[in-house]
Amino acid sequence: MPELPEVEVVRKSLHEKIKQKKIKKVIVRNRNLRIKIPLDFESFLRDQKVIKIDRFSKYLIFHLSNNSYCLIHLGMSGTIHLIDLNKQNHLTNTSFYHSPILPPKHNHIEIIFEKSKIIYNDPRRFGFFQIIKNLSLLKKRLNHLGPEPFQSKFNLEYVLSFFRGKEKNIKNYLLDQNFVSGIGNIYANEILFLSKINPNTKVYLLKKKDCEKIINISKKVLTNAIKKGGSSIKNFKNLSGKNGSFQKNFKVYERKGLNCKRFKCEGVIQKKVISNRSTFFCNICQK
DNA sequence: AAGAGGCCCTGATAGC
C-alpha cells in the first residue's frame, strides 16, 4: 500500500480523528516488527497526548505531549485501522483502507484512547513503531532521506548534480530515498511513463529537459494521487465509498501486455525486473 | 565510493 500519497491520506485521517487525544493504554502483541519494540514502549506512551500527526516521506510522526515522537513506518503491508469504541466498529467516514473485518492474526499493536483506538496490522512485519526522544534525534533519524518531490530543494540543479557521472538507471534513482523520498515502485513507473523516459536509461545520459520533466511530473503524480485518496490495490477490500481511487489512473503499473494509453501510441506495456523490482513501461513512447 | 544482490516476513496466486 504505502508510498507517500497513501501515507499522507492515512496521516490526514489520523490527525483529524486523534489529535489532542490522550493515550489510555497500549497493547503490543508482537514486538518483532522490523525494529524490535522495547519493553517500555507501552509505559512510555501511556498518558501521553497526541498533539498532532505529521508525515515525512513514507514516515508518520506522532508528536507527543512530552516533546518526544512516535515514528511509524508501514513497510509493505502495514495498515492502520481506526475503531470507534462506542460502536466497536470501523469508522467508515475515514480514508482508512481495508476490510472492517480484520484478520486478528496480524494486529500487532493497539493504541487505545478514551473513545477510540487504532490498530496496527502488518502481515509481513516490515513496518515499525519507534519512540524518538527529542527533535534533534528525530532529525538525525530522518537525516539520510532526500527531499520530497514537493520541496524546493528538489530542483534542476540538485538533480543534475546528483546524476553527474552516475551509472545507475533512472528507475533506480526514483526509488532511492536518499535522492528523493516518498516515491515507491508504483509511482516511479507512472512518473517515468508520463515523462516518456525509459526506466533503464542511465542517469548521466538524461538531458536537462528530461530532468525537468521528472521533477515536475513527480510533483504532479503524487499530488494527484493524494487528491484521489491514494491507490488501493491487490487484496484491498472496499469499505463503501471513500477508498483510494488512483489505481484507476495507472498508465503502466500492472498493465503488462495491454495497449499503451497514450493518445495514438501503438505500443504495448512491457514488464521487466529492474534492480529487483517489477518495472512497467511502453516499448514505443518510452524509447 | 558506487552498485549489485540478498535478506527480513507472510500471503496470494500461478502453474503443474
Next chain:
DNA sequence: TGCTATCAGGGCCTCT
C-alpha cells in the same frame, strides 16, 4: 486437490 515457485506498494545490510 495439493504441492511448489514466484511475486508483492520497502528499506537495510554486506560484498565487491
